[in-house]
Amino acid sequence: MRRTIVLVSTGALIAGAIAAAPAATAQSHDQPSRSPRSVTVPESVGVVIAAANAARKGIDWAACPASWNIPSPITCGYVTVPVDYGKPFGATVKLAVDRAGNTGTPAERQGALIYNPGGPGGSGLRFPVRVTTSSALWVKTAKAYDFVGFDPRGVGHSAPISCEDPQEYVKAPKADPVPDSEADKLAQRKLAAEYANGCLERTGARMLSQMTTQNTARDLDVIRAALHEKKLNYLGVSYGTYLGAVYATLFPTHVRRLIVDSVVNPAQDQIWYRNNLDQDVAFQGRWDDWEAWVATYDSVYHLGDTPAKVEQKWLALRAAAKSHPIGGVVGPNELLGFFQNAPYYDSTWATVAGVWSRYEAGDTQALLDAAAPDLSDTAGNISAENSNAVYTAVECADAKWPTNWRTWDRDNTALHAKYPFLTWENAWLNLPCATWGVKQQRPVDVRSHHGLPEVLIVQSTRDAATPYTGALELHRRLAGSRLITEKDAGSHGVTNLVNPCVNSRVESYLLTGTVDAHDVVCGPHAAPVPAAS
Numbered sequence: 001m002r003r004t005i006v007l008v009s010t011g012a013l014i015a016g017a018i019a020a021a022p023a024a025t026a027q028s029h030d031q032p033s034r035s036p037r038s039v040t041v042p043e044s045v046g047v048v049i050a051a052a053n054a055a056r057k058g059i060d061w062a063a064c065p066a067s068w069n070i071p072s073p074i075t076c077g078y079v080t081v082p083v084d085y086g087k088p089f090g091a092t093v094k095l096a097v098d099r100a101g102n103t104g105t106p107a108e109r110q111g112a113l114i115y116n117p118g119g120p121g122g123s124g125l126r127f128p129v130r131v132t133t134s135s136a137l138w139v140k141t142a143k144a145y146d147f148v149g150f151d152p153r154g155v156g157h158s159a160p161i162s163c164e165d166p167q168e169y170v171k172a173p174k175a176d177p178v179p180d181s182e183a184d185k186l187a188q189r190k191l192a193a194e195y196a197n198g199c200l201e202r203t204g205a206r207m208l209s210q211m212t213t214q215n216t217a218r219d220l221d222v223i224r225a226a227l228h229e230k231k232l233n234y235l236g237v238s239y240g241t242y243l244g245a246v247y248a249t250l251f252p253t254h255v256r257r258l259i260v261d262s263v264v265n266p267a268q269d270q271i272w273y274r275n276n277l278d279q280d281v282a283f284q285g286r287w288d289d290w291e292a293w294v295a296t297y298d299s300v301y302h303l304g305d306t307p308a309k310v311e312q313k314w315l316a317l318r319a320a321a322k323s324h325p326i327g328g329v330v331g332p333n334e335l336l337g338f339f340q341n342a343p344y345y346d347s348t349w350a351t352v353a354g355v356w357s358r359y360e361a362g363d364t365q366a367l368l369d370a371a372a373p374d375l376s377d378t379a380g381n382i383s384a385e386n387s388n389a390v391y392t393a394v395e396c397a398d399a400k401w402p403t404n405w406r407t408w409d410r411d412n413t414a415l416h417a418k419y420p421f422l423t424w425e426n427a428w429l430n431l432p433c434a435t436w437g438v439k440q441q442r443p444v445d446v447r448s449h450h451g452l453p454e455v456l457i458v459q460s461t462r463d464a465a466t467p468y469t470g471a472l473e474l475h476r477r478l479a480g481s482r483l484i485t486e487k488d489a490g491s492h493g494v495t496n497l498v499n500p501c502v503n504s505r506v507e508s509y510l511l512t513g514t515v516d517a518h519d520v521v522c523g524p525h526a527a528p529v530p531a532a533s
Helices: 010-019 043-057 136-144 166-170 182-203 205-209 213-226 239-250 273-296 307-323 332-339 346-360 364-371 378-398 405-418 423-435 468-477 500-512
Strands: 075-082 092-100 111-116 145-150 232-238 255-263 456-460 482-486 520-522
Touching: 043 075, 043 213, 075 213, 092 213, 111 213, 111 239, 136 145, 136 500, 166 378, 182 205, 182 378, 182 423, 205 378, 213 232, 213 239, 213 378, 232 239, 239 255, 239 468, 255 468, 255 500, 273 307, 273 346, 273 405, 273 423, 307 332, 307 346, 332 346, 332 364, 346 364, 378 423, 405 423, 456 468, 456 500, 468 482, 482 500, 500 520
Parallel strands: 111 145, 111 232, 232 255, 255 456, 456 482, 482 520
Antiparallel strands: 075 092, 092 145
């Protein structure tokens, strides 16, 4: 589809939009007056207006609020964006941003590097800490770039949304996600519908309908303008890769450097229902990898000297927790919440195995500390509930989901038979989208367009959360992109791990804009080892 670029001045756009509002006169009794706030424009025009306003205002940088726990000398501020880009003079929200200035000379500075960690629902405000802690992987990059983080709309300090009382959200134990009967499925369906209703009631239709990746990409462009950057330098991980891909599609000429790490499959028929089904398969594969690793170190963990024995011990733990929740609060659902860290990140392999081993040796408290909710941590519970609310809101609003329960039941029953680790838990997490209370959009057709520079794609082959096929699909869609594959590795998020084959290429791309002539396959980063006693 051909994209039309409107080549008019921002001033003309603003003036035209305001002029479109009929003036109220004494004679216009049969036509109500409209204020500029009610003017409707194409969203592509609305983002230009918002960006022009942001460029004019800039960002008032100041010390970060103490409650944000962001260390000095990082500074914080806000960028104002429309709730609805079709109504750029209407309701607005403030997006929280923070920045660590480049550590090099003014001559070395290349601009701002903006980061999104994924989710949807993740906060990027910790990104500048990589500068203040002098993270070895980023020292040279920090000389050239300001490191900029932000809370996307609805997240954290950016007009946070909610779907449920946070204390209720974390209460445990919750029902086993693997159903034993049709009654169990019906109970979960009821909970999902109640959650969807809660999102609408607690957040409101106006905000909930605008919680889309397209709008977050527009917000990203407004932040770029507020930073007085002509073009965007961006690093996105996990869901942040889809945000980056949508941005590249909507604003190809605004991109300077763009790195996507651990890639969401951007195909329209994958967003988001099929991507979640694919996750179930990949999580099982990575879970199997972890069990094999645990078996290799049976002399340390005593959980079984073959993967099959480790799996049997896991099933026994799960069954016991279902019959008698550990400490009264940790059942199968809570166990999954903790144990799924292992398929996500191999940096947690030793921690998860160690906690489990200690539990089997009689240390119940270790597992309770790891898997049970802390009702006294009200701030943490608010953050957890908010993150889940944003995850649900964005994925449900981005695309249409199946509304017929038979589709969900058929697909997840079939998957569970072969890939049982996470399938039903993932289904219930996303089921609110089947009864979502606001209009669901059509996903962006992610493609490269004229003016888009080379994009750097980084992906491990055994990633559970974003399977490798997603990177291949994005690579196919973005002409001229380069793919760095970390073979035989599966940690979710590669660019912040120590792997010189990857690190050197990421650094070179950011500092010089150069990429290899061909795609590159790197070996895996160092394998985890058991922690010292």
